[in-house]
Amino acid sequence: MFSNEKIHVETEIGKLRKLIIHSPDGGIGKVVPAKFKEWLYDDTVHLSQMRKEYNQYVKLLLYFLDKDKAEYVAEMEIRQAAKHQQDCYKPDNDAYFKSTKVLDTQYLLSQILEKDHVRQRIIAAVCAWEGSSAKTEKKLYQIDKSTELAKTLITGIINNDKGSNDFIFAPLPNFIFTRDIAIAINNHLLLSNAATSARERESLLMKFIGQYGLFKRDEEKLIEISEPSNFFLLSEEEQITEKVSLEGGDVMMIAPKHLLIGCSERTTASGVNEVIHNILSDSSTGIEKISVIKIPQHRAMMHIDTVFTQVRKDTWVLFGQFSEKVMTPENRSRYEYGKRFLHSEAAQSGFKIEVLRYYKPLSTPYMANTNYELDISDRVFGLESLLRNISIEDFGIPEDKVTIIYSGNNQFPYDEREQWTDSCNLLALKEGVVVGYDRNEYTINSFKENGFAVKRAETLFAEFASNNLTPADIENTLILLPSAELSRARGGAHCMSMPLHRDIL
Numbered sequence: 001m002f003s004n005e006k007i008h009v010e011t012e013i014g015k016l017r018k019l020i021i022h023s024p025d026g027g028i029g030k031v032v033p034a035k036f037k038e039w040l041y042d043d044t045v046h047l048s049q050m051r052k053e054y055n056q057y058v059k060l061l062l063y064f065l066d067k068d069k070a071e072y073v074a075e076m077e078i079r080q081a082a083k084h085q086q087d088c089y090k091p092d093n094d095a096y097f098k099s100t101k102v103l104d105t106q107y108l109l110s111q112i113l114e115k116d117h118v119r120q121r122i123i124a125a126v127c128a129w130e131g132s133s134a135k136t137e138k139k140l141y142q143i144d145k146s147t148e149l150a151k152t153l154i155t156g157i158i159n160n161d162k163g164s165n166d167f168i169f170a171p172l173p174n175f176i177f178t179r180d181i182a183i184a185i186n187n188h189l190l191l192s193n194a195a196t197s198a199r200e201r202e203s204l205l206m207k208f209i210g211q212y213g214l215f216k217r218d219e220e221k222l223i224e225i226s227e228p229s230n231f232f233l234l235s236e237e238e239q240i241t242e243k244v245s246l247e248g249g250d251v252m253m254i255a256p257k258h259l260l261i262g263c264s265e266r267t268t269a270s271g272v273n274e275v276i277h278n279i280l281s282d283s284s285t286g287i288e289k290i291s292v293i294k295i296p297q298h299r300a301m302m303h304i305d306t307v308f309t310q311v312r313k314d315t316w317v318l319f320g321q322f323s324e325k326v327m328t329p330e331n332r333s334r335y336e337y338g339k340r341f342l343h344s345e346a347a348q349s350g351f352k353i354e355v356l357r358y359y360k361p362l363s364t365p366y367m368a369n370t371n372y373e374l375d376i377s378d379r380v381f382g383l384e385s386l387l388r389n390i391s392i393e394d395f396g397i398p399e400d401k402v403t404i405i406y407s408g409n410n411q412f413p414y415d416e417r418e419q420w421t422d423s424c425n426l427l428a429l430k431e432g433v434v435v436g437y438d439r440n441e442y443t444i445n446s447f448k449e450n451g452f453a454v455k456r457a458e459t460l461f462a463e464f465a466s467n468n469l470t471p472a473d474i475e476n477t478l479i480l481l482p483s484a485e486l487s488r489a490r491g492g493a494h495c496m497s498m499p500l501h502r503d504i505l
């Protein structure tokens with residue numbers, strides 16, 4: 001599973017070859033209203049329906065990345081009795097598809113747990129993290145099967161002697177959003193430092209997957225960020241302002257040699273500083289330019305990938321209320337309600353989307369905080385112009401050929417409603433072919449008006465199965481996933497993917 005791991009991501013839109021996902025696990029079915037805020041949920045989710053929706057996502061990924069395995073799951077769905085039709089999607093089941101291209105964190109974890117010394121380290125680390133008793137720790141050591149242990153370490157659920165389940169620690173209901181846990185930067189992996197305790201165990205497990213799996217011979221390619229060693233000496237107030245947190249939804253390998261980082265509800269200014277320092281001081285990362293954008297700290301847009309993603313070199317999808325072009329003084333009245341974002345949290349920063357750029361000097365070696373150039377470009381004065389500028393400067397697109405597709409067709413209130421259900425959070429399978437949710441109808445129309453085909457994943461499966469079409473034939477298409485339950489966890493296909501390998505454009 002971990003041999004010859006090729007990890008290379010230098011854009012958001014190169015043909016996707018390998019990624020990490022995580023299928024919704026039993027922990028999601030244990031989220032209760034009293035824990036919504038702490039566990040970062042806004043609603044309860046109907047787990048079995050969510051799994052059906054998610055399995056379509058997995059099958060789609062398999063068709064594009066690992067055709068034989070797609071055919072395997074398609075056949076299992078037909079061949080198996082109704083009760084077992086979904087078994088091939090479960091990482092702890094013998095029927096699991098075991099792709100080497102579409103990897104599940106749970107399966108990867110079970111693989112590294114096969115080694116005794118790793119198993120001991122992980123159990124000890126998780127128990128220390130969770131403050132578990134010696135009795136609980138012993139119970140974990142007694143789980144024989146690595147697939148079972150991996151499931152327990154993620155869900156926090158363990159089988160007891162009476163044949164039912166006990167909770168030994170909190171679930172990880174956000175683990176399906178693998179984007180937020182780590183980000184491939186060329187051939188390196190930047191590990192997140194989660195903003196909230198609800199997501200900290202995710203980072204811990206991913207660190208082990210990196211250390212003992214993906215990068216076991218190449219540990220120096222794992223980039224970790226954390227508070228400085230004297231952080232504990234700061235006062236409580238200082239610790240709040242100096243906290244280093246960074247989540248992958250705020251980091252995009254946006255163009256070759258160009259990294260884009262968001263400062264948001266989850267990623268602090270200190271987190272951004274740490275990344276800049278780490279990346280620009282290490283020439284092997286291959287990064288020469290870093291853009292930083294600051295968005296309001298708001299639950300509706302916890303990461304930058306909830307307000308825009310890239311579709312093609314020349315095309316983006318964007319939440320229009322964050323576009324300085326849309327928000328001209330003349331048309332501001334259209335947003336009488338929508339502009340609330342601009343007048344609340346964001347107002348404190350004058351609601352500018354602030355864009356800063358750091359360039360690595362080519363000739364002189366980098367020295368901490370002194371030697372990089374800081375440029376507040378006069379061509380980039382907001383989020384839309386930043387995206388346009390990337391198409392023009394990094395991808396060589398003529399200025400008049402850049403297209404911005406807006407959430408909800410830029411009509412209030414659909415723009416806001418659909419941004420909430422991840423209209424802007426699309427995953428590119430290759431340039432021009434993106435995956436999104438079927439519920440965002442106004443955004444979908446906007447895609448059609450801009451010349452894109454729109455296809456349901458299910459329709460594609462039928463066409464692939466009958467050999468009428470192959471993934472290679474599909475171009476300029478928005479592929480729709482069912483999303484009644486999936487969207488309730490508040491992330492889309494972009495959030496549900498950690499790309500490890502994309503082709504060079």
Ligand SMILES: NC(=O)NCCC[C@H](N)C(=O)O
Pocket residue numbers: 040041174177179180248249250302303305306489490491492494495
């Ligand atoms: N990149 C993303 O925007 N990820 C979505 C994360 C949703 C999750 N419920 C959270 O609040 O962390």
